[in-house]
Amino acid sequence: MKNQPRTLPAAPVRLAGQNIVLREWDEADIPALIEMYDDPEIDRWTPVPSPFDEDAARAYFGRARAARAEGRLIQLAITADGGQPRGEVLIWWDDPDDPDDPDDRDIELAYGVGSRFRRRGLASAAVTVATGYALQHCEARRVLLRIEAGNAPSAAVARSAGFAPTTDELVEREAKGRRVLLRTWCHGNGEPAP
DSSP states (O other): OOOSOOOOOOSOOEEEETTEEEEEOOGGGHHHHHHHHSSHHHHHHSSSOSSOOHHHHHHHHHHHHHHHHTTSEEEEEEESSSSSOOEEEEEEEOOTTOTTOOOOOEEEEEEEEOGGGTTSSHHHHHHHHHHHHHHHHSOOSEEEEEEETTOHHHHHHHHHTTEEEOSSOOEEEEETTEEEEEEEEEETTSSOOO
């Protein structure tokens, strides 16, 4: 039986490990956010608008901050040392209204890395660190990634971070006016933790 909706920890989050620092975004990071998301590969695999200009960045940032204030989302910049963002990882509770899953303790992650910083292991490191946080501090039952078929780079990140595809049904989402089917990947063996 579900109680009140789950919320994520409210205190500012700063995580370090795997030679990276994950920190919350701030207004000064908007140019880095624009550089990261105004990219054909990000456009191809994510629901963010394209072109991703200052207006789009401010709207995206505003929605993320509002969701953060409500305890629904943690948006963290991927950095080498707490400075310049090189990408981001998002942490949120999976769909709490799913009638097929009465246990609402699954956390979903999403991530992206700017084109200048790809192929350095930043996404795998960020997913690994965020997964540890979700399991230890959010009491997640499972940590999930949802990846579209054909997105080989994201599948490689998932494998590198210890995720495996599950037998869960494909998840359907709407992105930029098209229907997207996403495969669920779970940290560990794909089964819920006891």
